Amino acid sequence: MHAAGQIANFKTRSKLAPDRIKDALNSSLPEDILIVSVQSVPLRFDSQRSARSKHYRYTVTTERFADPFIRHFAARFSYPLNTGSMRRAAKTLTGKHDFKSFQASGSSELNTVRTIKKIKIEKKRDLVYIDIRADGFLYNMVRIIAGTLLEIGRGKMPEKSVKEILLKRDRRSAGPTAPAKGLCLMNVEY
DSSP states (O other): OEESSOOOOOOOOOOSOHHHHHHHHHHHSOTTOOOOOOOOOOTTOOTTTTOSEEEEEEEEEOSSSOOTTTTTTSEEOOSOOOHHHHHHHHHHHSEEEEOGGGSOTTOOOSOOEEEEEEEEEEEETTEEEEEEEESOOOTTHHHHHHHHHHHHHTTSSOTTHHHHHHHHTOGGGSOOOOOGGGEEEEEEEO
């Protein structure tokens, strides 16, 4: 998984200004990680528990051979995809539902009810973007939703199966877990 909009917090007794802390962190981090901003927040703020919604993007390339500039950030899926079928199936997932069927097997989360605010599926040339905004996500939920929608898009599962998958509350009824490299956390809202 990748992150373009990851938020983290920590407590410090440092008297350095936020910009100086940002520079100090960036000078010590590996090249593939960049702190883009630092700000002071109230002590009660928790970057994980205070989140009101998150936006994930799952990116798929449908080319037979992946573009070397995106190959680390997009899953390769070299089947023709019917994005119309994917969009229609995704509508069933919007709203408040029990997403137990879209949770990784063996996960210990007991409350599996989440609210998906929006799912957008967009095709641009050989790339398909699956954008999902929700109040929270279960472990591997986005990747399982993406895997299910991709199976629907290639005609291996009917569009109507999404409703049945939700009702079954069984991970085995959903599609495969899509590869991690296509997943990116785009934004967190507080």
